[in-house]
Amino acid sequence: MKIAQLWRFPVKSMGGSTVERVRIERRGAHADRLWAVRDVERGVTASARRVPALLGCTARYATEPAADAGPGNVPGVVVTFPDGRDLASDDPSIHDALSELVGRPMRLVALPPIGDTSQHRMTVSDSLANFRASQVRKDFGLGETEALPDTSVFSTKDIITLARFSTPPGAFHDLSPVHLMTTASLRDLAPDDAGYDVRRFRPNVLIDAGGDVPHRFPETAWVGGDLEIGPVRLQVTIPTIRCVVPTRPQPGVELDKGITRQLADRTNRFLGVYADVKSPGVVSVGDEVRVHLAKPPSALRRVATAVNTSATKGVQRLLEATVLREKD
Numbered sequence: 001m002k003i004a005q006l007w008r009f010p011v012k013s014m015g016g017s018t019v020e021r022v023r024i025e026r027r028g029a030h031a032d033r034l035w036a037v038r039d040v041e042r043g044v045t046a047s048a049r050r051v052p053a054l055l056g057c058t059a060r061y062a063t064e065p066a067a068d069a070g071p072g073n074v075p076g077v078v079v080t081f082p083d084g085r086d087l088a089s090d091d092p093s094i095h096d097a098l099s100e101l102v103g104r105p106m107r108l109v110a111l112p113p114i115g116d117t118s119q120h121r122m123t124v125s126d127s128l129a130n131f132r133a134s135q136v137r138k139d140f141g142l143g144e145t146e147a148l149p150d151t152s153v154f155s156t157k158d159i160i161t162l163a164r165f166s167t168p169p170g171a172f173h174d175l176s177p178v179h180l181m182t183t184a185s186l187r188d189l190a191p192d193d194a195g196y197d198v199r200r201f202r203p204n205v206l207i208d209a210g211g212d213v214p215h216r217f218p219e220t221a222w223v224g225g226d227l228e229i230g231p232v233r234l235q236v237t238i239p240t241i242r243c244v245v246p247t248r249p250q251p252g253v254e255l256d257k258g259i260t261r262q263l264a265d266r267t268n269r270f271l272g273v274y275a276d277v278k279s280p281g282v283v284s285v286g287d288e289v290r291v292h293l294a295k296p297p298s299a300l301r302r303v304a305t306a307v308n309t310s311a312t313k314g315v316q317r318l319l320e321a322t323v324l325r326e327k328d
Contacts, residue, residue, distance in 0.1 A: 002208050010034060027277075037106050179240060200246040201272060207219075225292050240273055
């Protein structure tokens with residue numbers, strides 16, 4: 001397998017662009033998601049899941065980010081709005097333009113220094129609202145009678161993080177630093193041979209799995225294993241759960257609500273994988289990708305996994321019960 005594309009998204013929930021090479025660091029692709037849009041009224045980092053208008057924008061860095069770019073040292077960006085306007089991050093009018101686009105007060109914010117959680121915290125009421133069944137159904141584009149998503153793949157730590165913060169402290173990604181997909185999965189999910197546009201799913205690394213793929217959605221078999229890409233070593237942690245974002249329109253991509261049904265019927269709403277960085281380094285388009293599959297779990301490991309899943313579900317039930325008490 002080889003790297004087909006590398007993607008960098010300067011601003012969370014806006015369009016990004018491909019790059020030929022990038023350094024994969026502990027916090028993810030270098031200079032990925034160093035900016036986000038702050039929902040002023042709700043006091044949270046905005047996401048295209050709840051604020052789809054952001055997908056109509058694309059962002060690029062004014063100059064190539066230096067090697068030391070990161071939290072607290074964020075290079076300027078230029079945002080292209082749906083009407084064709086380009087506004088720089090240091091232009092005070094960009095906040096008004098974002099507010100006009102969304103219909104309520106918004107601000108473009110840079111990733112703060114490590115230890116500053118001001119752009120990540122949520123109020124208790126907003127946190128609890130995320131666990132309401134009605135809100136989950138909206139986030140995933142589900143009808144009233146459809147089953148809620150299976151979140152048992154998340155660790156207890158993940159659930160607690162998602163309950164306390166709009167994004168993990170020190171980052172503007174949703175859960176894990178690196179997001180990967182294969183060209184095979186884009187092809188296999190689609191109802192025709194054309195495949196889906198990769199921009200719908202927003203991975204950092206798109207991998208060409210080749211034509212001779214042993215089974216559909218090959219990256220699902222990588223969970224628990226490692227990926228080796230040149231000097232970079234990634235540990236694949238969990239499959240990527242899919243909300244309503246891939247269905248939404250963006251420049252050059254039309255609305256397609258049918259993707260929700262395809263995901264539910266074909267993959268239990270998972271597509272792609274998340275990974276943590278074990279060894280950083282520079283990767284390029286065309287680099288070979290080697291997979292080291294996880295060994296079958298021992299009896300002790302299976303017990304530990306079952307305990308973790310039980311604990312995670314217990315935390316979810318507690319949060320859901322809190323939501324119900326709040327409503328009463």
